[in-house]
Amino acid sequence: xxxxxxxxxxxxxxxxxxxxxxxxxxxxxxxxxxxxxxxxxxxxxxxxxxxxxxxxxxxxxxxxxxxxxxxxxxxxxxxxxxxxxxxxxxxxxxxxxxxxxxxxxxxxxxxxxxxxxxxxxxxxxxxxxxxxxxxxxxxxxxxxxxxxxxxxxxxxxxxxxxxxxxxxxxxxxxxxxxxxxxxxxxxxxxxxxxxxxxxxxxxxxxxxxxxxxxxxxxxxxxxxxxxxxxxxxxxxxxxxxxxxxxxxxxxxxxxxxxxxxxxxxxxxxxxxxxxxxxxxxxxxxxxxxxxxxxxxxxxxxxxxxxxxxxxxxxxxxxxxxxxxxxxxxxxxxxxxxxxxxxxxxxxxxxxxxxxxxxxxxxxxxxxxxxxxxxxxxxxxxxxxxxxxxxxxxxxxxxxxxxxxxxxxxxxxxxxxxxxxxxxxxxxxxxxxxxxxxxxxxxxxxxxxxxxxxxxxxxxxxxxxxxxxxxxxxxxxxxxxxxxxxxxx
Amino acid sequence: xxxxxxxxxxxxxxxxxxxxxxxxxxxxxxxxxxxxxxxxxxxxxxxxxxxxxxxxxxxxxxxxxxxxxxxxxxxxxxxxxxxxxxxxxxxxxxxxxxxxxxxxxxxxxxxxxxxxxxxxxxxxxxxxx
Numbered sequence: 346x347x348x349x350x351x352x353x354x355x356x357x358x359x360x361x362x363x364x365x366x367x368x369x370x371x372x373x374x375x376x377x378x379x380x381x382x383x384x385x386x387x388x389x390x391x392x393x394x395x396x397x398x399x400x401x402x403x404x405x406x407x408x409x410x411x412x413x414x415x416x417x418x419x420x421x422x423x424x425x426x427x428x429x430x431x432x433x434x435x436x437x438x439x440x441x442x443x444x445x446x447x448x449x450x451x452x453x454x455x456x457x458x459x460x461x462x463x464x465x466x467x468x469x470x471x472x473x474x475x476x477x478x479x480x481x482x483x484x485x486x487x488x489x490x491x492x493x494x495x496x497x498x499x500x501x502x503x504x505x506x507x508x509x510x511x512x513x514x515x516x517x518x519x520x521x522x523x524x525x526x527x528x529x530x531x532x533x534x535x536x537x538x539x540x541x542x543x544x545x546x547x548x549x550x551x552x553x554x555x556x557x558x559x560x561x562x563x564x565x566x567x568x569x570x571x572x573x574x575x576x577x578x579x580x581x582x583x584x585x586x587x588x589x590x591x592x593x594x595x596x597x598x599x600x601x602x603x604x605x606x607x608x609x610x611x612x613x614x615x616x617x618x619x620x621x622x623x624x625x626x627x628x629x630x631x632x633x634x635x636x637x638x639x640x641x642x643x644x645x646x647x648x649x650x651x652x653x654x655x656x657x658x659x660x661x662x663x664x665x666x667x668x669x670x671x672x673x674x675x676x677x678x679x680x681x682x683x684x685x686x687x688x689x690x691x692x693x694x695x696x697x698x699x700x701x702x703x704x705x706x707x708x709x710x711x712x713x714x715x716x717x718x719x720x721x722x723x724x725x726x727x728x729x730x731x732x733x734x735x736x737x738x739x740x741x742x743x744x745x746x747x748x749x750x751x752x753x754x755x756x757x758x759x760x761x762x763x764x765x766x767x768x769x770x771x772x773x774x775x776x777x778x779x780x781x782x783x784x785x786x787x788x789x790x791x792x793x794x795x796x797x798x799x800x801x802x803x804x805x806x807x808x809x810x811x812x813x814x815x816x817x818x819x820x821x822x823x824x825x826x827x828x829x830x831x832x833x
Numbered sequence: 834x835x836x837x838x839x840x841x842x843x844x845x846x847x848x849x850x851x852x853x854x855x856x857x858x859x860x861x862x863x864x865x866x867x868x869x870x871x872x873x874x875x876x877x878x879x880x881x882x883x884x885x886x887x888x889x890x891x892x893x894x895x896x897x898x899x900x901x902x903x904x905x906x907x908x909x910x911x912x913x914x915x916x917x918x919x920x921x922x923x924x925x926x927x928x929x930x931x932x933x934x935x936x937x938x939x940x941x942x943x944x945x946x947x948x949x950x951x952x953x954x955x956x957x958x959x960x961x962x
Binding site for chain 2: 625
């Protein structure tokens with residue numbers, strides 16, 4: 346049963362919006378305050394009626410006392426008038442008692458009321474008896490007894506009611522204090538609850554938006570399916586909206602990636618065409634010349650023609666092989682190798698372009714470097730990407746410095762690729778490893794450095810950048826040194 | 834054609850191109866000089882104005898586009914033929930805007946060069962008359 350209620354509340358909690366919850370909380374608090382007010386009102390009313398009663402009874406008591414005084418006077422001076430006065434006072438009280446019978450019974454209970462009434466009647470009858478036979482001593486003692494009983498009773502009743510009043514006042518004060526405290530507490534609790542609920546959700550939202558900002562759309566888009574049967578309140582709606590947005594962004598990103606891939610494919614193809622165009626042209630010209638002048642050529646000259654053709658074919662072969670090596674997509678295959686050799690190979694890939702761009706390469710490697718365990722192709726890809734960027738930064742030519750050294754701790758090999766190009770402006774610098782971030786317009790895919798970043802991270806390495814505008818840019822790659830004993 | 838021999842300057846960083854083009858055009862009766870470096874070519878052009886210039890686009894140092902721009906500025910009546918392995922719409926458009934007569938993509942046939950040169954020669958002779 347209890348479990349059922351809990352489940353029901355949990356379900357309700359999910360269904361209600363924050364506005365509804367706040368309304369509910371306010372209504373709840375208002376109800377409590379109203380109930381407390383009604384209770385206090387009723388108590389105060391009782392208190393007032395009690396006070397009124399005590400006042401009334403005080404009157405009665407005064408009459409009783411005056412009645413007793415007249416009675417005493419009679420016994421002292423035997424004046425018949427005092428006897429009549431006592432009787433009249435008593436009769437007045439009896440009338441009063443009778444007049445307020447209902448109220449008195451309610452406050453005093455029927456038993457006490459009857460005792461009071463009965464004793465007063467006895468007193469009055471005794472008074473009459475004394476009036477008729479003043480000499481009879483046996484009535485005087487019973488009269489005293491009744492009179493005494495009456496005053497005692499009335500004083501006792503007043504005392505009792507006063508006590509009750511004090512008790513009620515005490516209770517009411519306590520009650521008011523407690524309800525104030527209770528209301529305060531309830532208020533604090535609801536406040537805490539809402540601030541907790543809101544901040545918790547807002548923090549969640551902040552996390553989500555941060556992830557979106559960092560381009561991790563997939564993680565954020567998954568949140569939606571996770572919370573599908575969850576909260577339906579305002580924040581829940583926003584979270585769902587953000588999640589949906591991330592999903593859309595993810596979709597768009599994929600489309601964009603495809604488009605960019607096509608563009609980069611186009612760039613690659615035109616690059617290949619250019620690289621191959623020259624040797625192909627040479628072969629075409631050589632063979633044409635060979636055929637035209639065949640009859641007039643000496644054997645030596647014919648041989649030279651064929652050697653030249655073969656040389657050009659080799660050139661094509663080399664280009665194609667390098668391209669294949671470069672573009673092959675595969676999982677990182679870690680092999681122990683010498684970093685300086687990898688760097689030399691990567692430079693050979695862009696040698697021609699560097700020459701065309703009027704860029705001088707300065708290599709600075711120490712004579713012996715520790716080995717690294719890397720995927721050669723991937724590291725080459727990273728380096729070629731850095732060279733390409735450097736070339737684009739130095740469109741009017743310049744110097745490319747490649748420094749390799751071991752870190753102070755001997756745990757890492759550091760490669761610094763520095764150019765003397767236009768540099769990167771400080772605002773774009775933090776974004777250069779972001780996917781699709783490019784300063785090259787349609788000429789760049791914005792993928793080069795982000796892919797490089799991913800590759801270096803997969804190698805447990807680090808890649809960072811420093812740049813000064815108009816002075817140049819330095820990329821620093823750190824790769825862990827291969828440790829033989831660790832592998833065994 | 835009898836009194837004035839048409840002079841041709843060929844610029845390409847591929848030595849095989851210059852080596853093969855030179856005899857083939859000389860045989861046709863033209864006066865031919867070849868260069869593999871644009872700086873040498875531009876210096877020579879300053880000394881001696883040529884009637885026809887055949888140039889590659891992508892080269893070390895000053896590139897072909899820059900070279901032909903200077904040539905056209907110095908001597909607008911010189912006809913320029915571009916031969917390039919990097920033939921794109923953009924480079925072709927730019928070349929024609931600069932007043933290039935013909936634009937040949939590598940690999941080309943010798944006959945194509947001959948046709949282009951003949952076209953240039955005809956234009957030069959027409960203008961002289």
